[in-house]
Amino acid sequence: MDPRTGLPVVAMVGGGQLSRMTHQAAIALGQSLRVLATDPAESAALVTADVQLGDHRELADLQRLAEGATVLTFDHEHVPTEHLQALVDAGHRVAPGPAALVHAQDKLVLRRALAAAGEPQPAWAEARTVHDVAAFGAEVGWPVVAKTPRGGYDGKGVFVVHGPDEAAELLERHGTLLVEERVPMLRELAAQVARSPFGQVAVWPVVETVQRDGVCNEVLAPAPGLSDELATAAQELAVRIADSLGVVGMLAVELFETADGILVNELAMRPHNSGHWTIEGARTSQFEQHLRAVLDYPLGSTAMTAPVVVMANVLGGATADEDWAGPGLDERVHHLMAHWPDVKLHWYGKTQRRGRKLGHVTALGEDVPEVRARAVAAARYLADGVVDPAFAFEHDEEHRP
Numbered sequence: 001m002d003p004r005t006g007l008p009v010v011a012m013v014g015g016g017q018l019s020r021m022t023h024q025a026a027i028a029l030g031q032s033l034r035v036l037a038t039d040p041a042e043s044a045a046l047v048t049a050d051v052q053l054g055d056h057r058e059l060a061d062l063q064r065l066a067e068g069a070t071v072l073t074f075d076h077e078h079v080p081t082e083h084l085q086a087l088v089d090a091g092h093r094v095a096p097g098p099a100a101l102v103h104a105q106d107k108l109v110l111r112r113a114l115a116a117a118g119e120p121q122p123a124w125a126e127a128r129t130v131h132d133v134a135a136f137g138a139e140v141g142w143p144v145v146a147k148t149p150r151g152g153y154d155g156k157g158v159f160v161v162h163g164p165d166e167a168a169e170l171l172e173r174h175g176t177l178l179v180e181e182r183v184p185m186l187r188e189l190a191a192q193v194a195r196s197p198f199g200q201v202a203v204w205p206v207v208e209t210v211q212r213d214g215v216c217n218e219v220l221a222p223a224p225g226l227s228d229e230l231a232t233a234a235q236e237l238a239v240r241i242a243d244s245l246g247v248v249g250m251l252a253v254e255l256f257e258t259a260d261g262i263l264v265n266e267l268a269m270r271p272h273n274s275g276h277w278t279i280e281g282a283r284t285s286q287f288e289q290h291l292r293a294v295l296d297y298p299l300g301s302t303a304m305t306a307p308v309v310v311m312a313n314v315l316g317g318a319t320a321d322e323d324w325a326g327p328g329l330d331e332r333v334h335h336l337m338a339h340w341p342d343v344k345l346h347w348y349g350k351t352q353r354r355g356r357k358l359g360h361v362t363a364l365g366e367d368v369p370e371v372r373a374r375a376v377a378a379a380r381y382l383a384d385g386v387v388d389p390a391f392a393f394e395h396d397e398e399h400r401p
Contacts (some may be wrong), residue, residue: 001070002031002032005030005031005032007029007030007031007032008031008032008070008071008295009031009032009033009034009050009068009069009070010022010026010031010032010033010034010069010070010071010072010073010291010294010295011033011034011035011036011065011066011069011071011072011073012033012034012035012036012044012072012073012074012075013036013056013062013065013072013073013074013075013076013079014035014036014037014044014056014074014075014076015035015036015037015038015039015042015043015044015045015048015051015075016042016043016044016075016076016348017043017044017348017350017357017359018044018075018076018270018271018287019033019035019037019043019044019048019075020043020044020046020047020048020348020349021271021276021279021285021287021346022044022075022271022287022290022291023035023044023047023048024287025285025287025288025290025291026291028288029288029291031291031295032049032050033048033050034048034050034051034052034065034069035048035050035051035052035075036052036053036054036056036061036062036065037051037052037053037054038053038054038055038056039053040053041351043348043349043350044075046349047349052064052065056076056078056079057078057079057080057083059080059083059086062079062083062084062087063086063087063090066087066092066094069092070093070295071093071094071095071294071295072087072092072093072094072095073094073095073096073249073270073290073294074096074101074269074270075270075271076270077101077104077105077268077269077270078105078151079101081098081101081102081105084097084098084101085098095197095248095249095293095294096245096246096247096248096249096269097246097248099245099246100245100246100247100248100269101269103245103267103269104266104267104268104269104270105150106149106150107147107149107150107178107266108126108149108176108178109149110266110267111124111178113244113245114241114264117240117241117244119237119240119241119264120237120261120262120263120264121263121264122180122181122183122256122263122265123139123140123180123181124178124179124180124181125178125179126176126177126178126179127146127167127171127176127177127178127179128171128175128176128177129171130164130167130168130171132179133146133161133164133167133171133177133179134164134167136179137161137163137164137179140181141181141182142161142162142163143160143161143162143163143182144160144161144179144180144181144182145158145159145160145161145179145180145181145182146158146159146160146161146167146170146177146178146179146180147159147177147178147179147180148174148177148178149176149177149178156214157174158214160182161179167179183256183258183263184258184259185256185257185258185263186257186258186259187208187223187257188208188209188210188211188254188255188256188257188265189206189207189208189209189223189226189234189254189255189256189257189262190206190207190209190219190252190253190254190255190272190274190275191203191204191206191234191235191237191238191252191253191255192204192207192238192250192251192252192253192272192274192275192286193235193238193239193242193247193250193251193253194249194250194251194286194289194290194292194293194299195239195242195243195247195248195249195251195293196248196292196293196296196297196298196299197248197296198296199243200298200299201239201242201243201299202284202289202299202300202301202302203235203238203239203302204221204275204278204282204286204302205221205222205223205231205302205304206222206223206226206230206231206234206235206255207219207220207221207222207223207274207275207277208220208223208224208226209254209273209274213355215313215315215355215357216273216274216313217312217313217315218310218311218312218313218372218375218376219273219274219275219276219277219310219311220308220309220310220368220372221277221281221304221308221309221310221311222304224368226257230257230261230262233261233262234253234255234262237253237255237262237264238251238253241253241264241267247269248293248294249269249270249290249293249294250268250269250270250271250272250275250286250289250290250293251267251268251269252267252268252269252270252272252274252275253267254266254267254268254274270290271286271287271290272286273313273357276311276346276360276362277309277310277311277362278302279344279346279362280305280309280344280362280364281304281305281306281309281311281362281364282301282302282303282304282305283300283301283302283303283304283305284299284300284301284302288300289302305364306364306365306366307365307366308364308365308366308367308368308371309362309363309364309371310362310363310368310371310372310374310375310376311360311361311362311375312360312361312362312363312375312376312378312379313357313359313360313379314347314357314358314359314360314361314379314382314383315355315356315357315358315379315383316352316353316354316355316356316358316383332381332382332385333345333347333382335381336361336378336381336382339378340361340363340374340377340378342363342364342374343361343362343363343374343375343378344361344362344363345359345361345378345382346359346360346361346362347359358383359382360379361375361378361379361382362375363375363378
């Protein structure tokens with residue numbers, strides 16, 4: 001407990017934007033968030049009072065973070081499982097615990113668990129040799145998808161392999177690979193669930209995620225045109241996985257929708273990009289819900305605040321490696337707020353880099369194409385200073401860039 005407030009202290013490993021937005025939720029709840037960051041310029045470290053600098057791969061730094069905290073949780077999953085087990089053995093609460101988190105850390109562990117539970121997933125195999133990959137490719141057809149079992153995110157560690165020669169190069173670089181069939185998917189979906197130690201669960205509407213170059217660009221809530229039957233199946237699947245793995249906190253289940261149904265792609269056991277829309281778009285955001293869950297508080301309502309919500313990421317664009325072209329960032333923020341007063345902006349305080357997630361915008365409304373167009377146009381303008389012709393400020397002359 002925080003002696004100043006008498007309320008819990010939540011320790012979060014990682015100083016990125018997920019910690020930053022969790023900190024915002026913690027303020028409203030009166031809680032203290034303690035953050036382990038690698039650099040004082042990290043997104044959460046810029047705004048959080050209780051920041052510890054350290055390395056998530058060092059047990060001593062994790063022990064220092066957990067000391068006096070009510071519970072330790074995560075902004076990312078890249079923490080050695082053995083260190084987390086050592087914390088648990090020392091009496092610290094870790095949520096989710098290492099036995100659950102390993103399924104988000106190691107894709108082979110996840111595939112084996114899903115297979116044992118009979119849950120839907122792509123055909124897959126563990127590959128240690130070129131022969132393993134060649135045999136799998138001959139069985140399911142080329143190309144296949146090869147993934148590094150640990151460490152990949154935002155498209156990193158994922159490769160499309162067209163033949164054994166490409167597999168040989170990857171195996172030499174990465175050792176063991178997870179190889180999967182290249183699923184003939186219709187689109188990507190995500191189902192999010194929060195689970196408390198008591199076993200209470202709360203689910204949000206299933207969303208569509210729009211990926212480009214392995215990075216999430218847009219999230220559409222609820223997923224347009226998704227049948228009630230398939231939406232319910234996806235939510236029930238997420239709840240089953242959370243229960244069977246003993247997840248505490250947020251769980252995002254990334255899904256492929258195919259002509260035959262849904263398949264599990266990957267898991268994230270933390271707040272997730274597919275849930276940023278919930279800040280304005282749901283009665284309880286994923287960040288507040290994560291805090292409620294890891295503290296074993298009753299969970300909040302997940303009802304939507306509008307019929308349609310679209311989140312668009314602001315990614316470092318064509319000018320990211322150069323000086324800003326056209327209006328500077330502050331001027332762009334000014335014009336964005338003037339032209340799209342109903343669009344909500346979340347800026348992460350990061351330096352520019354091409355393709356980097358710098359922030360996101362959220363738009364609400366009733367018509368999917370219209371809401372989506374507003375969100376995408378606002379995000380693109382903030383990233384690159386490019387105005388979509390459909391939003392050329394023709395009705396906003398005094399705020400024209």
